[in-house]
Amino acid sequence: MTTLSIDGWRTRGQLLFPGVIACAVVAAAATFLSQHYKAPVMLFALLLGMAMNFLAGDTPCAPGIEFTARQVLRIGVALLGLRITAGQVAALGWAPVVLVVISVALTIAVSMFAARALGFQSLFGLLSGGATAICGASAALALAAALPSHPQKERATLFTVVGVSALSTLTMIVYPMLAHALGFDSHRAGIFLGATIHDVAQVVGAGYGMSDATGDVATLVKLVRVAMLLPVIVFAVMLTRRHNADNAGVAGPRPPLLPWFAVAFAVLVAINSTGWLPAALPAAGTDISSWCLVAAIAAIGMKTQLRDLATVGLKPVLLMFGETVFLAVLVIVLLHWAS
Numbered sequence: 331m332t333t334l335s336i337d338g339w340r341t342r343g344q345l346l347f348p349g350v351i352a353c354a355v356v357a358a359a360a361t362f363l364s365q366h367y368k369a370p371v372m373l374f375a376l377l378l379g380m381a382m383n384f385l386a387g388d389t390p391c392a393p394g395i396e397f398t399a400r401q402v403l404r405i406g407v408a409l410l411g412l413r414i415t416a417g418q419v420a421a422l423g424w425a426p427v428v429l430v431v432i433s434v435a436l437t438i439a440v441s442m443f444a445a446r447a448l449g450f451q452s453l454f455g456l457l458s459g460g461a462t463a464i465c466g467a468s469a470a471l472a473l474a475a476a477l478p479s480h481p482q483k484e485r486a487t488l489f490t491v492v493g494v495s496a497l498s499t500l501t502m503i504v505y506p507m508l509a510h511a512l513g514f515d516s517h518r519a520g521i522f523l524g525a526t527i528h529d530v531a532q533v534v535g536a537g538y539g540m541s542d543a544t545g546d547v548a549t550l551v552k553l554v555r556v557a558m559l560l561p562v563i564v565f566a567v568m569l570t571r572r573h574n575a576d577n578a579g580v581a582g583p584r585p586p587l588l589p590w591f592a593v594a595f596a597v598l599v600a601i602n603s604t605g606w607l608p609a610a611l612p613a614a615g616t617d618i619s620s621w622c623l624v625a626a627i628a629a630i631g632m633k634t635q636l637r638d639l640a641t642v643g644l645k646p647v648l649l650m651f652g653e654t655v656f657l658a659v660l661v662i663v664l665l666h667w668a669s
Contacts, residue, residue, distance in 0.1 A: 349394015349629075352385055353402075356628035357621060370495040370529065372467040375624045376488065379631020386632040399629035400475070404591035406622030407472040407559075410465075411598030412615035413530075414557050415605075422550050426521050429664045430551065433525055434558045437463035437657045444652065448645045453477055454486050455649070456566060461494040462653040465556045466528035468623055470494060471630075472559055475591065476566045484630060491627055493650040498528035501654065502536045508658075509540070516540070518665055520547025525555065525661045528654075557599065563592045 356378045363378075364371035385391040419427060441459025442452040457477065461470035467490075474487040505527060509519040520537055523544065527533045530552055537548030602612055 346394040346397050348389075349385070349391035349396070350398055350402075350625075351394070352382070352391045353379075353395060353398040353625040353629045353632070354621075356382060356632075357625040360624055360628065361621075370467070370499060370532075371620075371624055372491055372529075372627050373495040375628040376491055376495075376631045379628035383632050395629045395632050398625050399633060402622050402629070403471055403626035404475050406619045406626060407468070407475060408591040408594035408598065409615045409619035409622065410468060410472075410556060410559065411595040412602050412612040412619070414553050414599050414602065416599070416603040417605075418550055419554055419557065422547075422554065425668050426525075426551050427554055429521065429661065429668065430525055430554045430558065432664060433657060433660050434463040434555065434562070436660060437653060438562065440656055441649070441653050444649055448649060450645070450649075453566075453569065454646075456569070457486060458490050458493070458646070458650050459653055460562050460566075461490050462497075462528060462650065462657055463555070464558050464562060465530060465552070466494045466498050466532075467491045467627065468529075468556075469559055469562075471623055471626060472563060472591075473566055476563045476570070478570045484633060488630060489646055490650070491630075493647065494528050497650060497654050498532045501527045501658075502532035505658070506536050506540050512662070514665075516543040517547055520544040521551050522661055522665060524548035524551025526658045527552075530556070560592055560596055560599075563595075567592075 357375055360371050360375035360378055363369070363374045386395050438456060438459040441462070442455035445455025445458070446452050457470060457473050460473045461467065463469075470487060470490040474483065474490075477483060505523055506519075509522050512522075514522060519540055520543065523536050523540075524533055524547065527536055527548075530549075533548050533552040534545065538545030598615070601607065
């Protein structure tokens with residue numbers, strides 16, 4: 331490595347350091363609050379980040395905040411692959427896997443159609459529907475990273491993270507009672523909770539709150555939903571490429587069919603499935619992924635003004651609530667059909 335390149339890396343590191351450290355401090359504060367007050371860490375990170383939005387202006391922190399919101403986000407998404415193995419998917423059997431594939435695909439399709447009907451771009455339906463159908467705030471951030479740049483994209487991402495975090499907490503409380511009222515046994519209750527609740531942490535809390543057997547099934551089903559992130563990212567990129575082709579010279583160059591973080595996600599799933607990795611390594615990778623995603627949502631919060639969120643109106647709220655209800659009803663119907 332030449333002296334010039336070393337100096338370049340040093341200069342870039344000095345440029346990014348203040349903003350990256352600011353995002354890390356907010357992420358640490360959000361994690362502390364989440365652990366002590368039992369609320370979604372993403373929501374705390376978003377709110378704290380928005381309170382610190384003056385750092386994203388003309389300050390030394392601005393480049394590092396931008397880097398965290400983009401590149402650190404992609405690293406966090408890639409490391410999500412260490413949560414999943416092919417053996418976990420196979421252990422469930424074919425029926426829950428088919429149920430997850432159908433429910434994710436239909437929820438996203440209906441969300442895109444509903445978004446257009448409400449006057450939004452279909453890509454907003456893909457973003458909110460993907461967050462609802464796959465893995466909450468993590469999916470929202472991953473899909474946002476794959477979608478094309480747009481003046482309203484960051485505001486849409488922020489709203490989706492806020493909405494899906496709030497709804498995930500609500501479903502964690504309501505859905506175990508609903509599963510009990512519907513007379514589901516521990517296996518079916520686990521499938522229902524794992525296939526409908528948005529965030530992984532809330533699935534774990536709801537499942538093991540009912541029983542260990544329910545929690546085990548719910549967690550595995552949820553991981554299958556996380557695995558759906560890769561094909562949905564590919565679908566999002568294909569839509570972006572088609573959009574850019576239809577607007578040649580306006581939307582900029584076409585993105586690659588598979589972003590590097592999607593490839594890394596798939597590679598890590600494959601490596602983790604071999605069983606060669608020591609148990610501590612996937613656990614560490616999962617922790618690093620969580621920290622990266624929390625820091626990224628803090629950075630996105632810093633880049634956003636609170637008044638921007640206040641202008642979203644009622645329609646996006648109704649869209650996300652409708653997506654959540656649709657997913658729950660669909661899974662109940664599929665469970666009844668499969669029995």
